[in-house]
Amino acid sequence: MMELDEFELRKFVAPEFVFGFDARKLAGRYAKNFGARKVLVVTDPGVRAAGWADDVIACLQSEGVEHAVYDAVTSNPKAGEVESGAEFYQREGCNAIVAVGGGSPMDCAKGIGIVCSNRKSVVAFEGVDQVELPSPPLICVPTTAGSSADVSQFAIINDTLKRTKFAIISKMVVPDVALIDPVTTTTMKAELTASTGVDALCHAIEAFVSTAHSPITDLHALQAITLVTSNLLGAIREPDNLVLRGRMMLASLEAGLAFSNASLGAVHAMAHSLGGLLDCDHGACNAILLPFVIAFNFEAAPNRYVEIGRAMGLETGGVAPAKAHAAIRAQLTRLTRAAGLSSTLGQLGVSRDDIPGLAERAICDPCIFTNPRQPSKQEIEAIYEQAI
Amino acid sequence: MSKPSDAEELWRAQREKIIGLGERSLRKTYYPELQQKLDELERFRALLDQSNDCIFLIQAATLSFIDVNDSACRQLGCSREQILSLPLAHFLPEEALARVAALVYSGPGEGRGQATITTQLSCCAGAALPVEITLRLVTFNKILYGVAVARDLTERNRAETALLENSRMLRDMELARQIQLSLLPTAPPLLPGVVLAGSCIPATHVGGDYYDFYRRGGDVLDLVIADVAGHSIGAALMAAEVRSVLHAEVHSFHSTGEILGALNAILYEDLSQAGLCITLAYLKYDAPTRTLTYSNAGHPPVLISRNSKTPCRELDAEGLILGVRQEVLFEEKQVRLQSGNLVMLYTDGITEAQNEAGELFGCARLCAILRSMHGCQPEEIIAKVHSKVAEFTGSCTMVDDVTMVVLKVI
Numbered sequence: 001m002m003e004l005d006e007f008e009l010r011k012f013v014a015p016e017f018v019f020g021f022d023a024r025k026l027a028g029r030y031a032k033n034f035g036a037r038k039v040l041v042v043t044d045p046g047v048r049a050a051g052w053a054d055d056v057i058a059c060l061q062s063e064g065v066e067h068a069v070y071d072a073v074t075s076n077p078k079a080g081e082v083e084s085g086a087e088f089y090q091r092e093g094c095n096a097i098v099a100v101g102g103g104s105p106m107d108c109a110k111g112i113g114i115v116c117s118n119r120k121s122v123v124a125f126e127g128v129d130q131v132e133l134p135s136p137p138l139i140c141v142p143t144t145a146g147s148s149a150d151v152s153q154f155a156i157i158n159d160t161l162k163r164t165k166f167a168i169i170s171k172m173v174v175p176d177v178a179l180i181d182p183v184t185t186t187t188m189k190a191e192l193t194a195s196t197g198v199d200a201l202c203h204a205i206e207a208f209v210s211t212a213h214s215p216i217t218d219l220h221a222l223q224a225i226t227l228v229t230s231n232l233l234g235a236i237r238e239p240d241n242l243v244l245r246g247r248m249m250l251a252s253l254e255a256g257l258a259f260s261n262a263s264l265g266a267v268h269a270m271a272h273s274l275g276g277l278l279d280c281d282h283g284a285c286n287a288i289l290l291p292f293v294i295a296f297n298f299e300a301a302p303n304r305y306v307e308i309g310r311a312m313g314l315e316t317g318g319v320a321p322a323k324a325h326a327a328i329r330a331q332l333t334r335l336t337r338a339a340g341l342s343s344t345l346g347q348l349g350v351s352r353d354d355i356p357g358l359a360e361r362a363i364c365d366p367c368i369f370t371n372p373r374q375p376s377k378q379e380i381e382a383i384y385e386q387a388i
Numbered sequence: 389m390s391k392p393s394d395a396e397e398l399w400r401a402q403r404e405k406i407i408g409l410g411e412r413s414l415r416k417t418y419y420p421e422l423q424q425k426l427d428e429l430e431r432f433r434a435l436l437d438q439s440n441d442c443i444f445l446i447q448a449a450t451l452s453f454i455d456v457n458d459s460a461c462r463q464l465g466c467s468r469e470q471i472l473s474l475p476l477a478h479f480l481p482e483e484a485l486a487r488v489a490a491l492v493y494s495g496p497g498e499g500r501g502q503a504t505i506t507t508q509l510s511c512c513a514g515a516a517l518p519v520e521i522t523l524r525l526v527t528f529n530k531i532l533y534g535v536a537v538a539r540d541l542t543e544r545n546r547a548e549t550a551l552l553e554n555s556r557m558l559r560d561m562e563l564a565r566q567i568q569l570s571l572l573p574t575a576p577p578l579l580p581g582v583v584l585a586g587s588c589i590p591a592t593h594v595g596g597d598y599y600d601f602y603r604r605g606g607d608v609l610d611l612v613i614a615d616v617a618g619h620s621i622g623a624a625l626m627a628a629e630v631r632s633v634l635h636a637e638v639h640s641f642h643s644t645g646e647i648l649g650a651l652n653a654i655l656y657e658d659l660s661q662a663g664l665c666i667t668l669a670y671l672k673y674d675a676p677t678r679t680l681t682y683s684n685a686g687h688p689p690v691l692i693s694r695n696s697k698t699p700c701r702e703l704d705a706e707g708l709i710l711g712v713r714q715e716v717l718f719e720e721k722q723v724r725l726q727s728g729n730l731v732m733l734y735t736d737g738i739t740e741a742q743n744e745a746g747e748l749f750g751c752a753r754l755c756a757i758l759r760s761m762h763g764c765q766p767e768e769i770i771a772k773v774h775s776k777v778a779e780f781t782g783s784c785t786m787v788d789d790v791t792m793v794v795l796k797v798i
Contacts, residue, residue: 016415018408029411035420095423137419176417 010214012261013171015140015151017178019253021242024141024181027056027098028063034137034176036096038066040089042109044073047101050187052143056100068092070112076158076165076275076282077104082111082122089116096137099175102196103147103156103282106140110155110173113138122157123166128366131172140175143184145235145248146196146283148203148256150178158276165276167366174260180253182246190236193248194339195283197232200224200252201335202286206265207258209297209304210370214262221258225311227251229331233338265371266293266362270380273361280348287336288345291329292386298325300373345388355384433457441537442509444471448492448525448532451476451485463540466512479509488523492534496525509538518542561593568594568624571631577603581675581798585766588791589774595789596623597735598630602638607675610638610647613733613793614668615687626664629655644670644683645707645720652685652710652718659711666710669733678725678797683718685710688739691732691751692723693758700755729797730758730769737790741777749780766794 018026031039039060043053048071060067070085089097089112099109111122113135118125125131140150149155155168188196204224207217228251235244270293271285298305302321309328310316316324333343342348350358359380362368368375375383404410436443442460444453456471464471464479477485484507491503502524508516518541523534568590576584586599596616603609614630616623633654634647641647648670659665667687673680682690686709689702706719725731734754741749757776761769770792777790 016408026409033412033414033420034417035423137417176419177415 006215010212010216010261012214012216012257013153013174014257014260015175015178017151017180017253019180019250021183021246022181023179024052024056024100024184025059026179027139027141028059028061028065030139030177030179031060031065031096031098031137032063034096034139036065036137038068038092038094038096040085040092040094040097040109040112041067041069041100042073042085042097042105042112043069043071043100044075044102044105045071047071047105047143050143050184052141052184052187053100056098056141060098067098068094073101073105073108075104076156076279077108077111078158078160079111079122080160082108082115082157085109085112086115086122094136096139097135098139098141099150100141100143102142102144102192103149106142106147106149106175107155107157109138109140110135110149110175111157111168114168114170114172122168123159125168125170126159126166128169129171131168131170134172138173138175140178141184142178142180142249142252144188144192144196145182145185145245145252146199146203148200148252148260150175150180151253151256152260154260156272156275158279163277164361165272165365167272169263169366178253180249182242182249185245185249186240186242188239190239190340193236193239194232194336194341195281195287196252197228197235197248197283198287198290198336198339198341199283200248200255201228201232202267202290203255203259203264204228204251205290205294205308206267206367206371207255207262208308209301209372210259210262210265211372212262212370213258217258217262220254221262222307222311224251224255224258225308226313227254229312229335232335236339263370264367266296266368266375266380266383269365269368269371270358270362270383272365272367273358274345274348274350276361277354277358278348278350280345280350284342284348285345287339287341288343288348288387289383290336291332292383294325294329294332295386296375296379296383297372304372345384350384350388352385352388355381355388358384441539442519444534444536444538446476446488446492446523446534446536448534451489451492454533460538463517464509464511465515470512481507483507484521488534488536491523491525492532496527496532501525506541518545564621564624565590565593568628571628572599573601577601577609579603579609579673579675580607581678582609582673583766583796583798584794585770586791586793587770587774588789589786590624590789591737591786592620594621594624596620596627597737597789597791598627599733599791599793600631600634602634604639604672609673609675610644611671611673611733611793611795612668613687613735613791614666615735615737615789615791616666617664622662622664626655626659626662626666629658630666630668643720644672644681645718648683648685648707648710648718649716652708652716653714655710656714665712667736668710671731671733673725673795679722680725680731681720681722683707683720685716685718688734688736688751691730691734691755691758692725693730693732693755693762694726695728696759696762700751700758702751725797727797728762730762730766731795731797732758732769733793733795734773735789735791737786737788738773738777738792740788741781741786741790743780744782749777753780766796769794 097109099106114131117133142150153174155173158165204221208221231244231247235248267289274280274285306316306324309324314327359377363377437458443457445455447454505521519538521538523536599613616626668685669687671682684705685707689704692701705721708716
């Protein structure tokens with residue numbers, strides 16, 4: 001099928017990335033080549049305990065680059081953590097940042113970078129293209145296979161005062177290099193492997209049906225969908241299998257390249273508001289919301305969803321859209337169940353009373369703008385209702 | 389020829405670099421260079437901040453400050469933000485502001501693009517800082533700026549004033565010197581049977597030494613030499629007063645002792661008020677009888693050299709320094725002179741002149757000169773003493789006033 005809108009204007013932004021075993025060990029060389037004198041290492045206590053931060057610090061030291069460690073980062077990183085990290089960066093006289101960890105330390109590091117260079121509070125950057133000056137050199141070493149903050153132009157920060165997660169979407173927060181090393185994901189527990197893996201799948205599906213998708217993002221999105229559906233459960237079963245870990249990391253990278261450029265949709269908009277209001281686990285929220293959002297969106301882009309089904313390994317040739325829809329949802333539910341993820345928001349502690357507030361926030365999230373179907377607040381509330 | 393393993397190694401290394409894994413496989417980045425430029429800029433800024441001058445960058449279009457150095461903040465007592473937020477008019481008087489504006493509007497092309505303005509800058513605390521501002525127009529990226537360097541003139545003004553005052557004082561002192569010299573006898577009087585010479589050289593512009601001659605009837609001549617302690621203006625004024633009193637009183641008295649007594653009584657009050665005192669020798673020479681009558685108020689004794697063979701004689705007479713007590717009796721003595729005798733009146737500037745070893749010139753050296761110069765004219769003797777003293781001290785500048793009067797009996 002030939003469609004003219006295949007060639008609407010699109011832009012593709014990606015950082016330099018090195019993918020493969022031991023990529024993390026290049027952190028010192030890159031820091032040195034970026035002119036770093038003293039590096040702020042942003043990480044979290046879990047990643048430090050797993051030893052990955054120390055691994056990266058050793059590389060910095062071997063290149064003669066000084067460092068200071070900021071590890072006071074929690075999941076759903078808070079604006080206050082960004083601000084105190086920026087103060088620490090200034091106080092220590094750093095001139096570059098290395099983030100080692102999952103989405104939280106990486107998003108926090110992005111926030112620290114732009115706060116330092118723009119000398120403004122992190123909440124001032126909420127929205128799209130609100131960052132004037134680029135961050136100091138930022139090197140990301142992801143240790144989860146899911147968030148892909150290491151290649152994305154997104155940083156999601158939790159405004160604890162407003163109890164909402166806000167998105168900073170700007171080319172200025174794209175890292176200078178991502179050192180993507182599947183080895184770092186071997187220490188992830190099954191639960192984290194599952195939730196981050198489903199996050200990657202969600203990135204890919206939402207990017208594929210996004211109204212900002214492009215042939216290049218499609219390529220990566222479909223490939224990511226295939227990789228997650230065929231390797232996630234294996235990686236959970238065999239955490240030390242480097243091939244399975246590598247494929248999941250590749251899935252995360254490709255999903256990241258896709259969503260960073262095509263953006264996301266209702267699942268992420270709704271998950272962000274859950275994270276902001278109730279501090280819920282991001283991947284878990286995505287996993288629960290995804291089938292319901294697909295149900296809502298399906299009619300707006302049935303062919304795109306059918307392609308997703310095919311990428312998931314479903315037989316879609318000659319199948320009626322409605323049937324394909326059911327098959328996709330069933331496959332997703334199977335996958336998330338087998339991965340051990342919760343299936344209702346109620347299990348995450350969400351109550352019906354929370355729904356109006358959640359919908360209020362979700363309807364304003366920038367991710368909603370590229371959802372294939374524009375939902376009303378009531379429709380969002382209805383999806384939350386179904387997922388509860 | 390390389391070994392196969394070397395070739396393999398080369399292949400491997402080249403392939404690594406093509407993949408982008410070489411040590412220097414860098415993507416285009418401006419950051420390291422930017423960092424270096426920033427460091428340079430910071431160094432340069434430190435340089436500017438260390439300057440004692442206030443440096444301002446002014447945007448021509450708005451006539452507002454857009455950058456200042458630390459010195460400006462310090463000297464104006466303002467924060468950087470304060471200076472940058474206030475208009476030029478806040479710091480500059482109207483007239484100076486008009487000159488800045490005129491230069492800016494004339495542009496860099498037309499005028500010389502440069503002006504020096506002497507004015508005052510208003511400090512934030514309210515005081516005014518006298519400055520000389522050098523303003524130059526420069527263009528960065530097609531935007532016209534003025535670079536103003538303001539130098540604090542406080543110190544320079546102070547030095548200039550001091551210099552001016554100094555030169556005024558110098559002029560006044562020179563005038564005083566001229567006046568004081570004019571108070572000395574222009575030439576010794578002519579008296580049968582004697583030749584005379586006198587000289588007075590103050591150590592500074594004006595001195596406290598004084599000598600004079602008073603001609604009386606019947607070929608009688610009075611000679612006086614005085615030394616007011618110190619050689620300042622005060623001493624010079626007092627020397628002038630001594631002269632006035634003597635000129636007025638000298639003919640009211642006949643005896644040398646009486647004259648000194650009257651002089652002491654008249655000057656006592658002024659001297660004790662000024663905290664000064666005077667040594668003075670007063671002589672009366674009766675030419676027909678060749679009799680020298682003398683009294684002395686604490687002055688170095690007058691010397692007589694009869695001939696080249698006998699030692700000099702010191703003419704001593706009892707008498708207190710002028711200005712110590714109101715009523716003083718001065719002894720009066722006489723001596724008869726003979727042909728060829730030399731009489732020398734002098735002040736202690738000669739005998740107390742010191743050489744490098746701290747030795748005094750002393751009376752003996754002076755006498756030796758006198759004894760060796762019986763064949764000479766008084767002027768020659770005076771000149772000789774001057775040159776001997778200079779030779780002795782090793783310097784042409786004297787620390788005290790030097791005065792001599794020489795009388796030679798023919």
